[in-house]
Amino acid sequence: MSTRAAAIAVASTLSMLALPGSATAVESKMPFIRIAELEIDPAQLEAFKAAIAEGVEAAVRIEPKVLALYAVAERERPTHIRVFEIYADEQAYAQHIQTAHFRKFFESTLPMVVSRRLIDTVPVVLGAKP
Known part of the structure; x- marks a missing residue:
């Protein structure tokens, strides 16, 4: 997995821990x-x-x-x-x-x-x- 892909995966995982409906907000902040x-x-x-x-x-x-x-x-x-x-x-x-x-x-x-x-x-x- 590339470093960028790994970072996106981490951001996606973190987004699941965020408030409902905020996943795109976490990902877009990268x-x-x-x-x-x-x-x-x-x-x-x-x-x-x-x-x-x-x-x-x-x-x-x-x-x-x-x-x-x-x-x-x-x-x-x-x-x-x-x-x-x-x-x-x-x-x-x-x-x-x-x-x-x-x-x-x-x-x-x-x-x-x-x-x-x-x-x-x-x-x-x-x-x-x-």
């Missing part, structure tokens, strides 16, 4: 979290940074179910970018990748990306200040 590992063509790094800054700003401002988007570069390898994405649920992610601002970002940066690895994760502990 955020969808993905880490994107990107390697960017060094000659296009600045253009990529500008594009991702624009895309992140638009997504966070416009989409209420985009909870957080963080893009960071490795200190010793600045062309290796990691994007930490948190959405309210998997449906929010599906909606996000259909937006005009995401399509613009994806299509404009496609030739800049040397490699891309998408990692779906399961929350263990999430902490943030309001």
